[in-house]
Amino acid sequence: KAGVTQTPRYLIKTRGQQVTLSCSPISGHRSVSWYQQTPGQGLQFLFEYFSETQRNKGNFPGRFSGRQFSNSRSEMNVSTLELGDSALYLCASSKAGSNEQFFGPGTRLTVL
Amino acid sequence: GESVGLHLPTLSVQEGDNSIINCAYSNSASDYFIWYKQESGKGPQFIIDIRSNMDKRQGQRVTVLLNKTVKHLSLQIAATQPGDSAVYFCAENIFPGAQKLVFGQGTRLTINP
Numbered sequence: 001k002a003g004v005t006q007t008p009r010y011l012i013k014t015r016g017q018q019v020t021l022s023c024s025p026i027s028g029h030r031s032v033s034w035y036q037q038t039p040g041q042g043l044q045f046l047f048e049y050f051s052e053t054q055r056n057k058g059n060f061p062g063r064f065s066g067r068q069f070s071n072s073r074s075e076m077n078v079s080t081l082e083l084g085d086s087a088l089y090l091c092a093s094s095k096a097g098s099n100e101q102f103f104g105p106g107t108r109l110t111v112l
Numbered sequence: 113g114e115s116v117g118l119h120l121p122t123l124s125v126q127e128g129d130n131s132i133i134n135c136a137y138s139n140s141a142s143d144y145f146i147w148y149k150q151e152s153g154k155g156p157q158f159i160i161d162i163r164s165n166m167d168k169r170q171g172q173r174v175t176v177l178l179n180k181t182v183k184h185l186s187l188q189i190a191a192t193q194p195g196d197s198a199v200y201f202c203a204e205n206i207f208p209g210a211q212k213l214v215f216g217q218g219t220r221l222t223i224n225p
Contacts, residue, residue, distance in 0.1 A: 099146075103156045105153075
């Protein structure tokens with residue numbers, strides 16, 4: 001069974017631009033969560049989607065948004081990029097009713 | 113607020129020795145805890161989990177201990193191998209039924225030959 005996949009793996013943007021990251025969960029998993037990982041703040045929860053609905057949200061500004069499609073694939077968008085948005089963005093999927101989250105390899109975003 | 117922290121940011125052990133990584137959590141309502149291993153360039157990999165109604169859970173070469181009285185979690189790795197070198201994170205599910213994990217800062221485990 002294929003694991004969680006994320007595209008692109010690496011991305012370089014400049015301040016003020018916007019970016020869209022994609023996540024394909026493990027087949028059959030309906031929950032997708034997004035996390036931001038930085039050296040200073042560690043792993044921080046962004047939001048979680050289940051059945052196309054945002055179910056939980058972390059403490060990030062409105063510039064961070066996401067959505068989930070009917071096939072459970074998810075995208076997250078960051079608008080008006082800031083230098084501090086440089087991070088590894090991780091996506092995790094889980095089965096309905098299970099707490100175990102499986103992570104993808106992440107997208108490394110660099111904002112110049 | 114909720115937080116999960118680690119006592120030691122780095123840990124070096126000799127190959128073949130046992131290692132113990134510790135973690136403190138602050139949310140007494142958390143019902144589920146997980147240890148993840150993250151190697152360079154990869155996403156976190158699930159190691160072992162434990163529910164709040166348990167004190168101990170064993171896997172292959174790993175054991176997780178949960179002490180709810182002092183809100184402490186530990187990961188024991190037996191007979192460490194070079195492949196165990198990684199950053200280890202504890203995580204806490206602060207909303208039962210939700211998929212919202214709060215992670216600790218991580219401990220870098222280095223295995224010396």
